[in-house]
Amino acid sequence: MWETLGHDNVIDFFTKVLANERIGHAYLLSGQKHLGKFTFAMELAQAVNCLNTDRPCKTCLQCMRISKYIHPDVRVFGSDDEMLISDNSQITIDEVRTIQVESSRKPFEGKSKIFIIDNIESMTIEAGNALLKILEEPPSQVLYILITTDISRVLETIISRCTVFEFAPVETKKIVDYFNQNLKEKSLIDLQYIAKISRGKIGWAMKAIEEPNILSSRESNLEKLQTLITENVTTRLGYVEEILSDRTHSLKLAIEQIELWYELWRDVLMVVYNLPELLIYTKFSKNLKMLAAPLSAMEVIKCLKLTRSALDDLRENHNVSITFERMLLNFPVLGKI
Template sequence: MINTWNELKEIQPLVCQMLSNSLAKKRVAHAYLFEGERGTGKKEASILLAKSLYCEQLDENNQPCNHCANCRRISSGNHPDVHLIEPDGLSIKKDQIHLLQDEFSKKSVESERKVYIIEAAEKMTVQAANSLLKFLEEPLSETTAILITEQSQRILPTIVSRCQMITFQPLSSEQIKNRLVEEGVDIQTAAIASHLTNHFEEARAISFDDWFAQAQRKVLKLYEVLNQNYMKGLLYLQEEWLDHFKDKEQIDRGLDLLLLIYKDLLYIQLDQKDSMVFQNMKLELEKSALHHSQRMLATYMEAILEAKRRLMSNTNPQLVMEQLVLNLQEGSSFV
């Protein structure tokens, strides 16, 4: 969770600089468009900005205290002058924007400033978007709008033109790993999850998923039997793999994990051991890497990528896995 500008700076330095400068110069825009991939801190930044506008104990660097009544109410979604609009079902409807306009037309009992945050702004219906446009064209004094989106191209150009666009960059694997470790995830799981997705929330969900913890062990076991013989690989598929990886999404995740193992072998070959994901298996993988050439490791990885493509093209999952085991075993015989 991002609670301070310093924490935001660690993952979005440019965003932090732009917003901090606006606060310092008291030039907060009347409308912002926070755009970027899921999990890049857009909503957290919008809440942080709102706190900085209302905090009762703001320091000289515009850092909110997170303890005063206003900060606590904003955190809990109960501040009367800070409104969050989310999709009602699949979309944000015209009535939701009208209710917001009605609310903002009332005089505040606490301050003149009002903030509204529209999450998933690209999901506004045409009618809702047109209503919002009128609202943006005639902004009330001391009003700040923050639109949050992963797909800015789906928002009316006329709305975009009236907002200051701030782009949130995708998080690096290292940033995601460090944030996961801060939340109590062990460093090995954090490293793996951070290489499977660049969305922090998804990485966190993966890290605390019991199914995923078991999946790691089963993929490592598959790698071990693949280094033995073809029949053991097929037997393992029947007895354990297909019982745990039941649908295409789960099998695809398993293939991603298997791909990471072969990438680690390649990192060892290239003397880039610090880039390895499975650091807890470093010694075992170093021994295994001695038996593979870089050319064959590239062949293995292409076989896994081809299996992922076939899986998504509605090929029978069991056939995909059996063919992959065969391809990897054939590859081993030519090392």
């Protein structure tokens, strides 16, 4: 039984394909982080090699070994899953060569050899071209499941060799229903709130329930932004400098912050439109009202556009601090809350 939540169209497709034994050679799973792409890829690997009829059964030897990452025919590359000991999710040319060599060998114990290759957008051109060569002449009994959070950065030639599945955010109701059915200790958790904040990212919602500090740190970050919007240029630039002080992760940190800004402006817009039922961060509704008071819808939409274009610029490799600062300096300065 599939345990991937949502994405019914993708599951239906593969259920049919597996029933007819017509699985292809290469699939590309595309969509934002935490939507369940990696979970689905692992389940697909199980379903392909499963020994029972209701695939993936999750109980046969094949399914179990795959879920523990100890199946010799199922290899994972580029993943930042914490069960895999890897501190670098960028796939190297050497790893692609390993994939090439292993692809030419027959499966040891499963029906198919499966390579799950995550974060393919961060591959070097050299590694990407080597992967393309493999995809151009895929050996039989081998399945490549590629995963990306940013398809615009994946080589066109690689995309053209794969069947692409776009993973959409999971509906809030589905996430709430899932937790209601599966959580033992749920009385203390506001599931509706977490599901809403996750914005369809089931993986994030699961983590937030397991580790409550994820939610509290998101909230305190958002509170900081609410104050920052009332501060002057110097304070704003100080904030950018502080966020980007960790130079190795500056791009990731900037994107996280800008996405949070987007959520803040989105909620401010809901207040301006007088649609309180659509607020995500309901616990900040008093502050949001104060921030929204002097603003018109057009002004808030302009701020939303500034965050969107900052995110686009970062994805196109523009300078991180210039992009981040420009966005911040173009936001209005509001009265203290």
